[in-house]
Amino acid sequence: MIEFMTISGFLGAGKTTTLLETARRLREDGRRVAVITNDQGTELVDTQLARSAAETGEVTGGCFCCRFDDLVKVAMDLINDHGVGTLLAEAVGSCADLQATVLRPLRRYYGDRFTAGSLMTVVDAERLAALSSNNGNADLSYLFAKQLEEADVIALNKIDLLDAETTQAALDELHIRYPSATVAGYSAKSGRGMDQLIKTWMSQTAAPRNVEIDYNRYARAEAALAWLNQTLIVRAPGGFDGDLWARTLLEHLSKAAQDEGWAIGHAKITLRAPGVLSRFSLISSGGAPVADGPAPGPLAEAEACINARIACAPTQLDDAIAAAVRAATEVAAAEVERCGGERAFQPAYPQPAYRLAAPEPSAQICGCNGAC
CATH class of the missing domain: 3.30.70.1130 (EIF_2_alpha)
Known part of the structure; x- marks a missing residue:
């Protein structure tokens, strides 16, 4: 079975650096790893960087949820062409609702090929403070909060730029706001905490819970950029x-x-x-x-x-x-x-190919972790 690990998080949090450092360390452990990047447009900086470090595919012209069939095709091409055993997929920074629109559909319809692991959401303290405040764009803050709410693992990046007190305060805030997630601090740039973060991400069980998302607010948030x-x-x-x-x-x-x-x-x-x-x-x-x-x-x-x-x-x-x-x-x-x-544009209204609810708790006795 192919491991399919997904990373999300708002723009500028350090997802790509985290993804590539994770790929490097997994390869050192003997795994065959490939990366999938994602964007609303084409001509991606992140894809150029990823190709310099690992086998890479990309899904362009929309987020993973709206380009689900493209995501599966890119994943299968990487498996067939390069024999990879672990896929690391980075969702576009304005994307949310990945549990319902990407991970559960992978488990339900492609569970014979992929083991869709936990969802890790990357955040940095500066963005956490800015988007958690009452200032600025309320719809962007709403989107940011939903990304964190659906996470199985919340990864606080860039702790090398913080003192110990500020780091602990940010970690405590995340623990209190999102008690269902495992919270970890690290620095993708310095490597501090990376080994423990990877271990947590790879071993964390995906939470079978539903997150309510107002798609009109979600669309306004994406269109704000x-x-x-x-x-x-x-x-x-x-x-x-x-x-x-x-x-x-x-x-x-x-x-x-x-x-x-x-x-x-x-x-x-x-x-x-x-x-x-x-x-x-x-x-x-x-x-x-x-x-x-x-x-x-x-x-x-x-x-x-x-x-x-x-x-x-x-x-x-x-x-x-x-x-x-x-x-x-x-x-x-x-x-x-x-x-x-291309000329600058605003993303279209998100229209996911699938949106699957989590099963009721009583349905978990089969051990499928939400696949059936």
Whole structure:
């Protein structure tokens, strides 16, 4: 049986870093692992990163629940083509209701091929504080809460950035609010707590409970964010500083979002050239970009993939990205050519292929864990 493990969580929580570090550690233990990424659009930063670390498939053009048949096909292709025994699937950051629309359908209709494990939801303390408050977009806060409510495991990421008191306070808050979940703190970046988190995730029993979700609020939350995926070629005859270009772009975008009062779900850039793959991330308006990996040196040419999810109108995001690209290109004395992607858009109303209720407690005597 193929293990099918699903990870969720709001944008910017560190799901991809967690997923890839989990894949690395499982491979070191001798498992054959593949990763499945997911997005409302195409041209994904996360897929580029995943492919550099593991066999990877992707489900694009909608969340796992609305593209369930695509998810199964991608999973089967990875199994048949690469002989994997463990699949790690990362749901798009605005997705919820995964127990009812993905995990239970997998157990019911494909239980002869997959063992659908527990659902792990990743959260960071900064996002927890922001989206748990009464400020900001109420529908986004509702979506965030539903992601946590349905989790079997809640993983508090980025504890390396917190002191012990703040970490414990966040863990205590999660324990109190979501008593049905197992809560664990860790840092995907430093590795602290990762082994215990993986052990917990892989061994946790999925909870047979229903989570009520207002799909109108869910749809409004997704539509509150404009999504943009774009690919550019950046070049300069004498070479350009890739680190300067990417940081300037995200700094310009950060300031624009702060000036306009836009919340940032995330903004990511990868720069790819022969022997180079660097990622830069931004998760808050007014915040500073963060680089993963070594800074790229002088580059004659590089492919830049930009993903941005920001609470504004799609036309506003198009304009903001265009202005940020111009600013970065001028500072780095480079030139750009757009070669892929789409204009910014808002996700469509979620329409899952399946939505299965949890069985009544009396139905659990068969040990199927909600499959029948």
